[in-house]
Amino acid sequence: MGLPVAIPNLETSRLILRPFELSDAADVQRLAGDYAIAEMTAHIPHPYPEGAAAEWISTHRKDFDTCSGVALAITLKETGELLGAIGLMDIQKEHQAEVGYWIGKPFCGNGYCTEAARAVIDFAFTTLGLIRVHAHHMSKNPASGRVLLKAGMMHEGSRRKHMFRWGKLEDIEMYGILKTEFLSV
Ligand SMILES: CC(C)(COP(=O)(O)OP(=O)(O)OC[C@H]1O[C@@H](n2cnc3c(N)ncnc32)[C@H](O)[C@@H]1OP(=O)(O)O)[C@@H](O)C(=O)NCCC(=O)NCCS
Structure with a gap:
């Protein structure tokens, strides 16, 4: 199994995960431009440069076509509102990928990220045929x-001073789930 021909739409009880469109750029700019989001991520810049959202969205098709990643907009089924982003990165065929995400501050604490993460993990195993999905977060970000954990992953360990971000070395926590574990619950 490999990537499908088009970036998928995934549906959960409250959400639609769909490809980003250039028309999402202003919402991405506004939500990802919040320092609280950028602070805990590995790559989102702050201040978020004008035009960076459109530039980021325009990379998605190529990343997908070259099988290196899938980025999806997390949207509310009822209203279509953009809540955040989730994706699989560093996809290694028949093996593994890393999941990463952010949810705009006004929408945090509603279980949306967990719901989206479960759908993306399911997609990784059942559509892409991967056998492992992994993730990491800074140790100072317990919400992630x-x-x-709520998406079914296991804490696999920590790495001290592993990530250089905002001029500082950060400890990180690593998580993973195997296809056999996901399908057995
Ligand atoms: C982390 C993040 C994705 C969570 O999104 P969300 O939609 O609020 O997540 P959910 O509602 O599904 O779950 C959040 C959980 O974290 C818990 N939580 C929130 N703040 C917390 C804190 N300071 N300490 C411990 N747990 C915390 C919530 O209580 C909830 O757990 P519960 O259901 O057991 O009560 C969001 O805050 C975010 O985008 N942060 C910035 C970017 C980021 O951290 N990305 C991940 C980088 S690895």
Whole structure:
């Protein structure tokens, strides 16, 4: 199994995960431009440069076509509102990928990220045929750890001073789930 021909739409009880469109750029700019989001991620810049959202969205098709990643907009089924982003990165065929995400501050604490993470993990195993999905977060970001545990992942360990971000070395926590574990619950 490999990537499907088009970036998928995934549906959960409250959400639609769909490909980003250039028309999402202003919402991405506004939500990802919040320091609280950028602070805990590995790559989102702050201040978020004008035009960076459109530039980021325009990379998605190529990443998908080259099988290196899938990025999906997390949207509310009822209203279509953009809540955040989730994706699989560093996809290694028939093996593994890393999941990463953010949820806009006004929408945090509603279980949306957990719901989206479960759908993306399911997609990784049942559509892409991967056997492992992994993730990591900075140790100072326990909310992300809760998301990963609630999505069924196991805490696999820590790495001290592993990530250089905002001029500082950060400890990280690593998580993973195997296809056999996911399908057995
Ligand atoms: C982490 C993040 C994705 C969570 O999104 P969300 O939609 O609020 O997540 P959920 O509602 O599904 O779950 C959040 C959980 O974290 C818990 N939580 C929130 N703040 C917490 C804190 N300071 N300490 C411990 N747990 C916390 C919530 O209580 C909830 O757990 P519960 O259901 O057991 O009560 C969101 O806050 C975010 O985008 N943060 C910035 C970017 C980021 O951290 N990305 C991940 C980088 S690895």
